[in-house]
Structures are given as structure tokens and as C-alpha cells.
Amino acid sequence: YPALNYKIIAKCSTTRARASVLELPHGPVEAPVFMPVGTQASLKGVLPDQLDRMGCQIMLNNTYHLGLKPGKEILDTIGGAHKLQSWKRNLLTDSGGFQMVSLLKLATITEEGVTFLSPRDGTPMLLTPEHSIELQNTIGSDIMMQLDDVVHTLTEDVRMEEAMYRSIRWLDRCLKAHKNTETQNLFCIIQGGLNKRLREICCKEMMKRDTPGIAIGGLSGGEEKRSFCEIVHTCTGILPESKPRYLMGVGYAEDLVVCVALGMDMFDCVYPTRTARFGNALTRNGILNLRNRRFKTDSSPLDTECQCPCCIPKEKGGWGITRAFLSSLVSKETVGAHLMTIHNTQFQLQLMNDMRTSIIKDCFPQFVKDFFIKWHKGDRSTYPEWAVTALRLVNIDLLED
Amino acid sequence: MAALNACYPSSARISSVSLKSKVLQTPCFIFPTSKGTIPHLTPDNINDNEVPIVYFGLEDSLDLLEKSPIFTVDGEIDKWVAGTPSQSILIAPRRSIPLPSVSAGPQNIEILTSSGLRKLTNEVYVKAITKLRPEIAIALNDNPSNVPGVKRKPKMTERSITWTNELLSSLQNNELTEKVKVFFPVPNVETSYLTPLIERFRESDYKQHITGLACYGDLQSIPSDLSIYPKLFLRPLLTPLAILQSIHQGADIIMADLVNQASDSGIAFTFTFPAPVENLLNRKLELAWDMWNNRFATDLSPLQPGCSCNTCQSYSRAYVHHLLQARELVGWIMVQQHNIHVFHNFFAGIRDSIKAGNFLRDTEIFEKIYSPNFPRTTGLGPRKR
Ligand SMILES: [Zn+2]
Ligand SMILES: [Zn+2]
Numbered sequence: 001y002p003a004l005n006y007k008i009i010a011k012c013s014t015t016r017a018r019a020s021v022l023e024l025p026h027g028p029v030e031a032p033v034f035m036p037v038g039t040q041a042s043l044k045g046v047l048p049d050q051l052d053r054m055g056c057q058i059m060l061n062n063t064y065h066l067g068l069k070p071g072k073e074i075l076d077t078i079g080g081a082h083k084l085q086s087w088k089r090n091l092l093t094d095s096g097g098f099q100m101v102s103l104l105k106l107a108t109i110t111e112e113g114v115t116f117l118s119p120r121d122g123t124p125m126l127l128t129p130e131h132s133i134e135l136q137n138t139i140g141s142d143i144m145m146q147l148d149d150v151v152h153t154l155t156e157d158v159r160m161e162e163a164m165y166r167s168i169r170w171l172d173r174c175l176k177a178h179k180n181t182e183t184q185n186l187f188c189i190i191q192g193g194l195n196k197r198l199r200e201i202c203c204k205e206m207m208k209r210d211t212p213g214i215a216i217g218g219l220s221g222g223e224e225k226r227s228f229c230e231i232v233h234t235c236t237g238i239l240p241e242s243k244p245r246y247l248m249g250v251g252y253a254e255d256l257v258v259c260v261a262l263g264m265d266m267f268d269c270v271y272p273t274r275t276a277r278f279g280n281a282l283t284r285n286g287i288l289n290l291r292n293r294r295f296k297t298d299s300s301p302l303d304t305e306c307q308c309p310c311c312i313p314k315e316k317g318g319w320g321i322t323r324a325f326l327s328s329l330v331s332k333e334t335v336g337a338h339l340m341t342i343h344n345t346q347f348q349l350q351l352m353n354d355m356r357t358s359i360i361k362d363c364f365p366q367f368v369k370d371f372f373i374k375w376h377k378g379d380r381s382t383y384p385e386w387a388v389t390a391l392r393l394v395n396i397d398l399l400e401d
Numbered sequence: 402m403a404a405l406n407a408c409y410p411s412s413a414r415i416s417s418v419s420l421k422s423k424v425l426q427t428p429c430f431i432f433p434t435s436k437g438t439i440p441h442l443t444p445d446n447i448n449d450n451e452v453p454i455v456y457f458g459l460e461d462s463l464d465l466l467e468k469s470p471i472f473t474v475d476g477e478i479d480k481w482v483a484g485t486p487s488q489s490i491l492i493a494p495r496r497s498i499p500l501p502s503v504s505a506g507p508q509n510i511e512i513l514t515s516s517g518l519r520k521l522t523n524e525v526y527v528k529a530i531t532k533l534r535p536e537i538a539i540a541l542n543d544n545p546s547n548v549p550g551v552k553r554k555p556k557m558t559e560r561s562i563t564w565t566n567e568l569l570s571s572l573q574n575n576e577l578t579e580k581v582k583v584f585f586p587v588p589n590v591e592t593s594y595l596t597p598l599i600e601r602f603r604e605s606d607y608k609q610h611i612t613g614l615a616c617y618g619d620l621q622s623i624p625s626d627l628s629i630y631p632k633l634f635l636r637p638l639l640t641p642l643a644i645l646q647s648i649h650q651g652a653d654i655i656m657a658d659l660v661n662q663a664s665d666s667g668i669a670f671t672f673t674f675p676a677p678v679e680n681l682l683n684r685k686l687e688l689a690w691d692m693w694n695n696r697f698a699t700d701l702s703p704l705q706p707g708c709s710c711n712t713c714q715s716y717s718r719a720y721v722h723h724l725l726q727a728r729e730l731v732g733w734i735m736v737q738q739h740n741i742h743v744f745h746n747f748f749a750g751i752r753d754s755i756k757a758g759n760f761l762r763d764t765e766i767f768e769k770i771y772s773p774n775f776p777r778t779t780g781l782g783p784r785k786r
Binding site: 040041042043044045046047048049050065069070074077078083084085086296297298299309319320322324325327328329332333334335336337338339342 | 435436437438439440441442443444445446462470471473474475476480481482485515698699701711715716717719720723724726727729730731732733734735
């Protein structure tokens with residue numbers, strides 16, 4: 001593939017976890033990787049150069065939002081989203097379909113595409129696979145996603161099967177419409193809900209199309225976690241080793257650890273940055289809600305082990321931000337949200353980095369156990385059943401020493 | 402403090418204020434914070450050389466008076482706020498542009514915290530200063546937002562004196578006079594009501610322990626005996642010209658509220674001091690751009706060509722315009738960074754101009770060349786959604 005060179009660096013000898021590198025037009029991406037979401041061409045409250053300094057190698061933009069603002073014409077004139085944002089690293093864009101279906105209640109899906117009412121003036125508009133690719137070609141993202149037929153995970157089988165087959169047909173249309181194969185990669189999206197048979201068919205059909213990378217879609221909607229993991233396990237059992245695997249819309253810490261063990265490489269989610277703005281800090285010892293009264297007089301950093309500038313003490317060149325100060329800013333000052341967003345983003349990046357290092361050292365199973373014990377503050381009885389079950393599929397028994 | 406250069410008939414002057422950690426070259430500005438933060442900017446987006454000192458209105462953090470976390474948590478003010486180590490902090494009782502409050506008593510003023518009105522006594526305020534140890538403290542003072550009556554005015558002066566005395570003796574008892582410099586709060590009353598001050602300042606001991614004046618009223622009403630002190634002018638100044646005029650009237654330090662206001666409305670400064678020499682053919686130069694304007698939608702040049710701020714070094718007008726249109730927080734970060742940089746240069750230009758003896762002439766040219774006011778903005782601020 002002219003715009004992607006994928007290399008596996010190391011494989012875990014127990015689980016399906018792998019450490020790899022995606023060489024993309026805007027530099028390397030070391031996987032497993034979490035991709036922060038900059039919906040409207042910015043991560044809320046964090047400048048592109050701050051994100052770059054955090055070591056972020058790839059971020060997301062949402063095609064639907066960029067299509068509205070600044071719009072295709074302006075992006076064409078400017079020369080794409082990298083230029084607009086002065087972002088030197090890689091970009092991934094979604095197809096816009098998911099946003100449309102989730103944001104616009106009145107969207108209807110036909111074989112041609114997604115019909116919706118324009119949020120600007122209410123006139124009916126149509127997003128086809130061809131439009132989506134044209135817009136993503138204009139944006140110039142390093143990884144583009146096919147338009148897929150997104151239905152809720154718990155949709156009954158007939159509609160689910162229709163959506164799955166339609167997504168395959170739409171991939172063919174996307175591939176045909178894609179004009180920049182030299183500089184942009186188009187990933188397919190596996191659909192099929194929680195139905196293993198449909199997922200198997202979809203994997204095999206999509207693999208025939210030989211896209212540079214493969215995504216698993218339709219699994220971020222809060223469905224039953226146990227079947228969610230089984231589906232991921234089914235797919236990673238079929239998908240070729242030699243291609244990056246992207247699990248769309250997943251970003252809770254526990255989910256990331258389990259899904260890396262199941263063999264996934266790439267993840268994105270608005271949760272870490274959104275929850276930051278509501279005053280929730282992610283730490284290795286669980287989540288802190290800074291609005292809780294007990295933090296008002298707590299002069300410790302969010303997480304003593306965190307390497308973000310907020311948590312590093314002033315003596316060591318950091319900002320030495322205390323929980324008490326953050327709690328006085330939460331939902332009152334934009335800077336409070338910015339600081340929390342920086343911390344949570346760093347937490348996500350660090351978590352992925354630590355997993356990667358442990359895979360390379362082949363001590364990933366131990367990492368997983370250590371992670372869970374800390375996340376649950378030493379109390380195994382609170383481990384979620386789904387995580388224990390899923391990790392058994394890849395030979396880790398969380399409950400055993 | 403010594404006036405090095407006087408520029409007749411203006412009272413503009415070059416001087417300096419020595420603090421514990423640094424010497425401030427004046428005229429300069431002090432940046433108002435909100436709950437201890439420079440709006441929109443995390444510490445890595447602040448250039449310490451450009452914002453050497455910030456203003457912290459203690460009422461922002463006194464919801465529970467003495468039981469507020471800022472009191473009960475260990476450490477000084479530097480430890481409380483998300484600052485960079487080299488930024489000095491001034492603490493004042495109220496915010497830079499406080500919400501109206503009227504009543505006061507012999508022992509207290511009324512402040513407006515985020516959980517409502519509270520009575521702040523000088524006892525609590527002095528305790529706060531002694532604990533928080535900022536580099537500058539303005540003593541508690543009674544400056545009502547409405548026009549005070551004839552009976553109130555002498556009391557205002559009296560209260561400034563009493564409350565400052567109490568602060569000074571607490572600082573002396575705690576051996577903090579070197580660490581915490583005190584600015585005497587000159588109330589917003591006519592000169593005749595300020596004569597008791599002259600008496601007080603005659604005492605050599607007092608003279609020595611006051612570092613500057615915090616002027617809540619007109620600069621012209623300050624008794625000339627006190628003009629040797631650096632004057633922090635606390636009235637809001639909304640245009641660059643108003644700032645220049647206040648410096649002519651003898652202001653040494655001014656509040657930078659207009660920077661926050663401009664940045665919140667998505668306005669990017671373009672003015673310089675001295676003004677550029679241009680043949681304008683009766684057309685006035687704009688003081689700033691309204692970055693909401695659609696003419697910037699595809700403009701890949703920096704906010705102000707040649708500007709060396711972080712925003713202009715890395716990002717384009719098109720991006721800032723897009724971010725504002727999309728209500729993305731990063732837009733305000735960028736405008737704020739740029740505006741602080743321009744404002745810092747504006748003050749460097751003012752000091753150079755005074756030194757060179759050109760300040761009066763440069764002010765006249767500035768007035769002639771620039772529009773008097775900032776452009777109207779078409780957009781909404783970050784908090785108005
Ligand atoms: Zn942190
Ligand atoms: Zn600039």
C-alpha cells in the first residue's frame with residue numbers, strides 16, 4: 001500500500017496482543033494507540049502543538065462536522081485539514097455516517113446513502129459513499145473510513161444482515177470513488193452487530209477487498225460487554241495478522257486493556273476528553289470526580305505517577321497543580337477544563353505506551369493483572385465479570401496469582 | 402522608586418518597583434486572573450516575560466471565608482494557583498471589575514463570592530495575606546460601587562488607614578515585610594477627603610513600609626505629596642488611548658482587563674506603539690481585527706504578519722476564524738496568546754517613548770492614526786453560548 005507500511009514489532013506469547021508501527025504519510029504511529037478526537041479540527045482546549053508535545057502521533061477529525069464548518073469549498077482552497085490546523089502528525093477521519101445517524105434523528109438510510117435534513121436550513125441532503133470519500137479526500141486525512149450502514153447493536157437480525165451486506169456494497173463504491181490512493185488510506189469497517197455468523201461473513205468479504213487496514217464498527221453503543229468481547233475475539237481470530245485493526249469508539253481504560261489483549265491495535269473515543277470537562281480525572285487507581293467535596297482541600301496531584309505537566313511538581317519543572325485548585329476551577333474556568341483534558345489525554349497515551357512496552361518485553365499478561373488490581377484498588381471482588389471472561393479467551397486468568 | 406525622566410506637561414514617567422523576586426519596569430500592566438487563572442491559558446501558553454505579575458481578587462476564593470480551601474490547604478498563594486514559578490502575584494480583596502456591592506462597616510466590607518454575599522472582616526483578610534504571602538497585597542478598603550454620601554467619604558479614608566495599619570503590623574510581627582509589599586488603597590474620593598493621608602505618610606516608619614498606592618479613584622485627586630509612590634490604577638481602561646491618557650496622568654501600573662475582554666470577543670489586536678508611520682489619506686487604522694469576520698475564512702497568513710507570538714508563529718487566521726465559528730475553546734486560547742504579546746509590546750513601546758522624550762508626541766500620533774475604539778464583533782464570547 002503506497003500510503004501505509006505496517007510492521008509488527010513484537011507479539012505477546014500468551015495473548016493476541018501485538019506491538020506494531022504504522023508508517024503513514026505524516027510519520028510513524030506506534031500501536032497499540034489511542035487516538036484523541038478533535039471533532040471540529042481541534043481537541044477541545046488543547047492546541048495542536050501541545051498535543052504534539054504530548055507525543056500524540058495521530059488524531060481524529062469528524063468528517064460530518066468539517067463538512068459543515070469550515071465546509072468543503074474552504075477546505076479545498078486551504079488545501080486540507082492538516083494545513084487548516086497546522087497539524088504535522090497524522091489524521092484519521094470517520095465517514096460522517098455515524099454522526100449523521102446519531103446526531104440527526106430524521107436520518108433515513110437507503111441503498112443510495114444517508115438522507116438527512118441539513119442542520120443549516122432544513123433542506124433534505126444525501127450523504128452517499130461517493131460524497132463521503134470526496135469530502136475525506138478534500139480533508140486529506142491519512143486514514144479515511146468507508147461509509148457504513150450503522151444500526152444499533154441490538155437491532156434484530158434481518159435489518160442487521162441488510163446493514164452488513166450494504167456496508168460491503170458501500171465499501172466497493174468508496175474504493176471506486178477514492179482518488180488519492182497514493183497519499184490516503186481507506187479502511188473498511190466490519191459490521192454485523194453481536195451476531196458472530198454475520199461478523200464472520202463480513203470479515204471474509206471485507207478481507208477480499210484488501211484495504212490497508214480494517215476497522216470493527218458498531219461496538220461502542222454500551223452493548224452487553226461480554227458479547228462485545230466475544231465479537232472482537234471472533235474477528236481478531238479471522239482477520240489477517242499483517243494489517244492494523246481499529247476498534248471504533250472504544251476508550252474506557254478497562255476496555256482498552258482487554259481489547260489490546262484480544263488483538264486490537266487502534267482506538268478512539270471522546271470519553272476521556274469529554275469526561276475531563278465534567279471534572280473527572282482518569283488515574284491508574286480509578287476515576288476521581290473533582291466535584292466531590294473531599295478534593296476541595298486535597299493538595300496532592302491528580303496522580304503521582306502521571307507524567308503530564310499538571311501532575312509533575314513545580315520543583316521538577318511541572319506545574320504542580322493540586323486537586324484542590326482543580327476542584328475550585330471545575331465547570332467555572334475554561335483553564336480547569338484545559339488542565340483536566342491535558343491530564344486525561346496524557347493518561348490515555350501513557351496507558352497505551354505502557355502496554356506497548358510490556359508487549360515488547362513480553363510481560364503483557366503481568367501488566368494486565370497489575371492494571372486491574374490497581375484500577376480496582378486491590379479488590380478483586382469488584383472485577384467485572386465480562387473482563388475476567390474475555391481475558392480467559394486469551395489465556396489470562398485475572399483471578400489467579 | 403525614583404522618577405528618572407519626567408515628560409512635561411504629562412506626568413508620565415519611567416520607574417521601577419522592586420519585589421521579592423523581580424524588579425518591575427514601569428509603566429507596566431498587571432494581568433487580572435479569574436480564580437487564579439489567566440483566562441484560557443494553561444501555564445505552557447503563558448510567556449512569563451510578558452506577564453510578570455498577575456492580579457488575584459481574593460473574593461474569587463472566599464466562598465466560606467476562613468473555612469475556604471484557599472485558607473485551609475497548606476501553602477502560600479503560589480502553591481494554590483496553576484502558575485509558573487516566576488510569576489508574581491498581587492492579592493486584592495475584590496475582583497478587578499467587581500460586581501456591585503454597597504455596604505461596609507467599621508470592621509468589614511461586603512464581597513460577592515460564587516456562593517453569594519459575605520462580610521469580609523479585616524481580621525480575616527489580614528490572616529489570609531499573612532498565610533498566602535503574595536508578593537504584593539492591597540490592603541482591605543471600602544470602595545462602594547455607587548457614589549458614596551458625604552458621611553461615607555471620610556470613613557472610606559479612615560478605613561483604608563486603619564486596615565492598612567493592621568495589615569502592616571501583622572506582616573511585621575510575622576517578619577514578612579520583605580516578602581509581602583503593601584500597596585496603600587487610596588479610596589475613590591476627592592482630594593479634600595484624602596488630606597488625613599498626608600499626615601499619616603509623614604511618619605517615616607509608614608513611608609518605609611508602603612511600596613505603592615492602589616488608586617481606586619481619579620489619579621488627579623492624589624495629593625501631590627504622595628506622587629513619589631508607584632501608582633496602580635484600578636479603574637477599568639477599555640481602549641489603548643485611555644491607557645495612554647492614564648499614564649500621562651501618572652499611572653505607573655494599569656489593569657489589563659481590556660485584553661481579556663477583547664480575547665473573549667474574538668478580537669485580535671493589531672495596534673503598536675508608537676503607531677506605524679503611514680500615509681493614511683484620512684482613513685484610520687483599526688486597533689484590532691474581528692476574527693469572526695468571514696473575510697478570514699481562507700486566509701492562511703498569521704493574525705498579524707511579523708508577530709512573534711506562539712499563535713502567529715504556528716497558526717493562521719483561517720484556523721482562528723474556523724475555531725471561533727465552531728465555538729472551539731482553542732480559538733480563544735490563540736487570540737488571548739496573541740493579544741497578550743501585542744499588549745506587552747505596546748508597553749515596551751510606551752517605556753521607550755517616555756525614555757526618548759517623545760511620549761506626548763507619540764500619543765498624539767497614535768490618536769490621529771488609530772480608530773478610537775475596537776471594532777464591533779459579530780460573534781459571541783466563550784461563555785455566551
Ligand atoms: Zn496528570
Ligand atoms: Zn501574534
